[in-house]
Amino acid sequence: MTVDHDVLPEENRVPDGEVSTAVLIGYAVAAAGILGWFLFGLLVQRQGFVDSVGESAGTAFALLLAVSVVEMIRHNGR
Secondary structure, eight states, rough: OOOOOOOOGGSSSSOOOOOOOHHHHHHHHHHHHHHHHHHHIIIOOOOOHHOOOOOHHHHHHHHHHHHHHHHHHHHHHH
16 A cells, blocks of 8 residues: 555644754753762762662653653643
């Protein structure tokens, strides 16, 4: 089965998921912060590798949850 025409008209299409430069910079800052949190726990607090990984992973998951909630609110507000 082939389709010779577009299924959705041009005005009803969802725009491409382009990521802005500000969002990329925010992601880079968050990644650097999580890496810094890991190194702070490992080298300064001397709490051990596993504890430092667990603490930084928990922080990363909390950050991902916050981003997910904000994007859900933004998407439903349209």
